[in-house]
Amino acid sequence: MKSELVFVPYPGISHLRSTVEMAKLLVDQETRLSITVLILPTLYGGEVGDPVLSAASSDHRIRYEVISGENQQSSEPRNLDSHVENQIPEVRRVTAKLVHDYSTSPNSPKIAGFVVDMFCTSVIDVANEFGLPSYLFYTSNAGVLGLGFHVQRLYDDGKYDVSETEFQDSESELIVPSLARPYPVKWLPYALVSKEWQQIFITQARRFRGMKGILVNTFADLEPHALKYLSSGGYDDAPPVYPVGPLLHLADESKKQSEIFEWLDEQPEKSIVFLCFGSMGGFSEEQAREIAVALERSGHRFLWSLRRASPGTKSPGEFVNLEEILPEGFFDRTKERGRVIGWAPQVAVLANSAIGGFVTHCGWNSTLESLWFGVPTAPWPLYAEQKFNAFLMVEELGLAVEIKKHWRGDLMAGAAAMETVKADEIERGIRCLMEQESDVRKRVKEMSDKCHEALMDGGSSRVALKKFIEDVMKNTFG
Numbered sequence: 001m002k003s004e005l006v007f008v009p010y011p012g013i014s015h016l017r018s019t020v021e022m023a024k025l026l027v028d029q030e031t032r033l034s035i036t037v038l039i040l041p042t043l044y045g046g047e048v049g050d051p052v053l054s055a056a057s058s059d060h061r062i063r064y065e066v067i068s069g070e071n072q073q074s075s076e077p078r079n080l081d082s083h084v085e086n087q088i089p090e091v092r093r094v095t096a097k098l099v100h101d102y103s104t105s106p107n108s109p110k111i112a113g114f115v116v117d118m119f120c121t122s123v124i125d126v127a128n129e130f131g132l133p134s135y136l137f138y139t140s141n142a143g144v145l146g147l148g149f150h151v152q153r154l155y156d157d158g159k160y161d162v163s164e165t166e167f168q169d170s171e172s173e174l175i176v177p178s179l180a181r182p183y184p185v186k187w188l189p190y191a192l193v194s195k196e197w198q199q200i201f202i203t204q205a206r207r208f209r210g211m212k213g214i215l216v217n218t219f220a221d222l223e224p225h226a227l228k229y230l231s232s233g234g235y236d237d238a239p240p241v242y243p244v245g246p247l248l249h250l251a252d253e254s255k256k257q258s259e260i261f262e263w264l265d266e267q268p269e270k271s272i273v274f275l276c277f278g279s280m281g282g283f284s285e286e287q288a289r290e291i292a293v294a295l296e297r298s299g300h301r302f303l304w305s306l307r308r309a310s311p312g313t314k315s316p317g318e319f320v321n322l323e324e325i326l327p328e329g330f331f332d333r334t335k336e337r338g339r340v341i342g343w344a345p346q347v348a349v350l351a352n353s354a355i356g357g358f359v360t361h362c363g364w365n366s367t368l369e370s371l372w373f374g375v376p377t378a379p380w381p382l383y384a385e386q387k388f389n390a391f392l393m394v395e396e397l398g399l400a401v402e403i404k405k406h407w408r409g410d411l412m413a414g415a416a417a418m419e420t421v422k423a424d425e426i427e428r429g430i431r432c433l434m435e436q437e438s439d440v441r442k443r444v445k446e447m448s449d450k451c452h453e454a455l456m457d458g459g460s461s462r463v464a465l466k467k468f469i470e471d472v473m474k475n476t477f478g
């Protein structure tokens with residue numbers, strides 16, 4: 001009996017890539033399964049131009065249905081939830097066509113349900129209309145999924161009283177069941193305290209509870225505590241969780257920036273600190289100068305992906321003339337041991353043996369990529385749930401080095417809200433990160449091995465994937 005899942009990823013590379021990897025893994029594992037991926041327009045109304053789609057489209061059991069953003073162009077960022085809600089009529093049209101086509105041609109698959117991104121949960125209304133179950137593909141970790149459920153429950157019970165203006169100075173802690181340690185209120189992601197975003201996340205968590213299952217981009221050995229909590233039914237009416245990660249897009253992009261790789265190949269093993277801050281990370285001129293001073297003083301070799309924070313909450317841009325912005329003579333003095341670039345071929349860089357440490361904004365894909373290649377990290381959270389991820393990696397799991405105890409500001413609140421981190425703090429963090437015999441480095445190496453094992457035949461993530469497929473089939477065919 002053939003079946004098909006309809007995937008609805010959020011159209012940003014950090015969500016899309018792991019979702020496509022998820023789809024590939026599923027069809028590889030189950031030959032009776034096919035997948036249609038609905039590609040929504042971006043928040044600005046344009047179409048996603050990620051090459052990952054063309055690369056994956058060679059698989060005949062994964063099909064892409066692109067929803068045009070032609071009439072939705074906008075220069076202003078829109079509310080994420082309403083943007084996805086606006087796509088519902090098109091999602092309904094495409095689903096109706098699929099249902100019709102499959103019901104009228106013999107040997108067609110039966111649609112087994114929707115697999116939606118955390119930001120696309122409003123489309124489950126369409127799944128419900130067609131009597132289809134919905135599953136969630138959660139692109140971040142199990143710990144923060146648990147935090148979302150916990151905050152939503154507290155909020156609904158009238159017990160969540162965190163002030164947007166004061167939480168950064170709070171000395172209170174939350175007991176979050178998906179964490180083994182108390183979680184400082186001041187580390188809360190801005191999204192869970194801001195008036196603008198909080199409702200989106202509370203609504204999300206309520207909708208997650210109505211799903212048939214949750215695939216999570218993590219693995220059993222990395223988050224035993226959170227997964228035990230989530231799978232014990234300890235979070236009341238929420239659905240089963242399947243830790244199937246790490247799902248990584250490991251395409252080699254080294255040829256595109258071959259100069260950088262020629263230079264990397266000449267450097268000693270584990271000698272370079274790599275700095276890179278995700279799809280939205282950017283800095284002020286003042287902050288860029290502090291980083292430059294820290295890099296210079298640390299004496300380490302470096303590869304620095306640097307972009308400029310845009311005013312408000314827009315995507316980062318490029319600095320036009322770095323010579324004028326960074327300390328005078330910086331490039332001359334560091335030309336033998338450092339490179340400053342824009343967008344980095346991050347995965348290929350992390351795979352290079354010259355990389356000895358990674359200063360990262362701690363986006364979940366970046367975190368998993370560094371674990372995969374056994375590169376220790378020093379988190380520098382900038383937006384989204386990254387403060388939580390930093391806590392998870394440094395405090396809870398001991399798998400990363402601390403630059404700062406507490407990070408103020410969040411790019412979602414606008415670039416002006418960011419506190420400037422001083423050169424001496426950054427330098428200290430880099431020196432600690434680059435220690436060759438550190439306990440963190442040893443632990444990262446061990447976790448890296450476990451990360452690979454999870455994806456092998458019989459590994460925990462493979463077992464979870466099979467269980468998910470079995471459950472989907474059971475829910476579809478009884």
Ligand SMILES: O=c1ccn([C@@H]2O[C@H](COP(=O)(O)OP(=O)(O)O[C@H]3O[C@H](CO)[C@@H](O)[C@H](O)[C@H]3O)[C@@H](O)[C@H]2O)c(=O)[nH]1
Binds near residue numbers: 013278
């Ligand atoms: O110069 C760059 C910058 C990023 N990347 C890649 O882009 C992806 C970035 O993903 P991630 O590290 O997860 O960061 P964000 O782009 O910020 O991802 C969003 O989505 C993630 C998954 O839900 C969350 O964990 C983050 O906090 C959220 O901001 C990774 O695959 C990187 O390898 C590059 O290749 N080059």
